[in-house]
Amino acid sequence: MSEIKVPIAKPIIGDKEIENVVEVLKSGMIAQGPKVEEFEQKFAEWVGAEYGIAVNSGTAALHVALLACGIGEGDEVITTPFTFIASGNSIVYTGAKPVFADIDLKTYTLDPDSIEDQITENTVAIMPVQLYGQSADMDKINKIAEKYGLIVIEDAAQAHGAIYNGNKVGSIGDMSCFSFYPTKNMTTSEGGIITTDDADLAESAKMFRAHGASVRYHHNAIGYNFRMTDISAAIGLAQLEKIDEFNERRITNAEYLNEGLKDVDGIITPYCAHGSKHVYHQYTIRVEKGVRDNWVDIINNCGVGTGIHYPIPLYNQPIYKALGIEGNCPNAELAADNVISLPVHPSLTKEDLDLVIEAVKTASRELD
Ligand SMILES: Cc1ncc(COP(=O)(O)O)c(C=O)c1O
Structure with missing residues (x-):
């Protein structure tokens, strides 16, 4: 890698x-x-x-x-x-x-x-x-x-x-x-x-x-x-003393990513509900084609880190199953299989953000 x-x-x-x-x-x-x-x-x-x-x-x-x-x-x-x-x-x-x-x-x-x-x-x-x-x-x-x-x-x-x-x-x-x-x-x-x-x-x-x-x-x-x-x-x-500035930078970075990724095929970019201020602790996309792990491999190979938040709904965790804690949440299961978090933190430069956008575009092309 x-x-x-x-x-x-x-x-x-x-x-x-x-x-x-x-x-x-x-x-x-x-x-x-x-x-x-x-x-x-x-x-x-x-x-x-x-x-x-x-x-x-x-x-x-x-x-x-x-x-x-x-x-x-x-x-x-x-x-x-x-x-x-x-x-x-x-x-x-x-x-x-x-x-x-x-x-x-x-x-x-x-x-x-x-x-x-x-x-x-x-x-x-x-x-x-x-x-x-x-x-x-x-x-x-x-x-x-x-x-x-x-x-x-x-x-x-x-x-x-x-x-x-x-x-x-x-x-x-x-x-x-x-x-x-x-x-x-x-x-x-x-x-x-x-x-x-x-x-x-x-x-x-x-x-x-x-x-x-x-x-x-x-x-x-x-x-x-x-x-x-x-x-x-x-x-x-x-x-x-810095949190408001940190958050503003996260929001600016997210807007830049939204713009750069808006026409990329096979992904859903984050949604910000009306009346809501989203502070982008994570910038998380959902992939709608191919296999999530393949997207992750290609994005990582382009030099961009990723996170999966979160791969397993809690009720499917081994310890919860062992404790008999059950659940049935189809939307959570779909999300768990398909989300990928991309870098959005305040330290990112424009070049970093462009690299993130390019990496996602590359994955989208290769997974056509
Ligand atoms: C949604 C959520 N709840 C609870 C926690 C627990 O916080 P901590 O790691 O500080 O114990 C975290 C953080 O990791 C979290 O993301």
């Missing part, structure tokens, strides 16, 4: 991040401290939520949010199978059962019209995943939640800065969860955060983050050590 000249992802760490980390290291306060608190306040303000509770991964954010909502054994949470396994696993960790509704094939997010069929007397929550940087149809999802008295927990791990009908992702559900893993639109190295407007849920999340204690050494629940460190928060504070 040829050398990959344009990688699928590239975190941008600048001087400010390094200065901030050095300052924390010199301060001696390297666990959860004042930088975490500052980061929580600033991130919550940026998304338009009252409270932010920082943790050490996006997975921990989802787990804590579910626990804070009182979800556990005997409960069912409706989510999408077309996502990273952390979305489903966080439900499994609590003892609850993930129940899968199908996706909308345009946005690849949870299809509101497929949710009601999955509701049973055990359903307590809906967890839409704001996939690839775009929100699910939250008005419809919130309406269903209201009708059946369900909690809404947004998995916003991939959608920092995305907007749905004028509201930023992170301020729409009862609780919202972000990841700051290095490939995400902004990073803290590993890290995550929960945002909410509900003071009680915020308190409860803080408790589960720190061994179930609201007052030190007084434990009211079995909690975890999911604390973020000030070292991570220091990186996050520097990234927060």
Whole structure:
């Protein structure tokens, strides 16, 4: 295989991040401290939520949010199978059962019209995943939640800065969860955060983050050590100053790719729903001819990195099958077989983007 000249992802760490980390290291306060608190306040303000509770991964954010909502054994949470396994696993960790509704094939997010069929007397929550940087149809999802008295927990791990009908992702559900893993639109190295407007849920999340204690050494629940460190928060504070610019560059890159790829035969380029701001965590195409692996080989041979997000609907993962967690989502299966993510990150040059376009055109020609 040829050398990959344009990688699928590239975190941008600048001087400010390094200065901030050095300052924390010199301060001696390297666990959860004042930088975490500052980061929580600033991130919550940026998304338009009252409270932010920082943790050490996006997975921990989802787990804590579910626990804070009182979800556990005997409960069912409706989510999408077309996502990273952390979305489903966080439900499994609590003892609850993930129940899968199908996706909308345009946005690849949870299809509101497929949710009601999955509701049973055990359903307590809906967890839409704001996939690839775009929100699910939250008005419809919130309406269903209201009708059946369900909690809404947004998995916003991939959608920092995305907007749905004028509201930023992170301020729409009862609780919202972000990841700051290095490939995400902004990073803290590993890290995550929960945002909410509900003071009680915020308190409860803080408790589960720190061994179930609201007052030190007084434990009211079995909690975890999911604390973020000030070292991570220091990186996050520097990234927060740049996230809007990072997102604008992703959007500009996506528009350039859309234009360059619009007449290419055999592919569907990303769809941005009306009233939505898509922040292109991923730029994901779907191929409609040939075999996906052949497209990937040709694109990689042209020096362009790719990702498959995601190749297997969660209910077909071996461990979910072993646990008897089932699903039947034809759209998710079709997407899983045919999507390819292409580089869209903020570091790309015009030459990089032209190489991506050429690579896809080459694959389309060769697979005729
Ligand atoms: C949709 C989704 N949910 C949850 C997670 C988990 O986040 P983390 O890797 O920070 O634990 C990720 C990120 O990998 C993700 O993409």
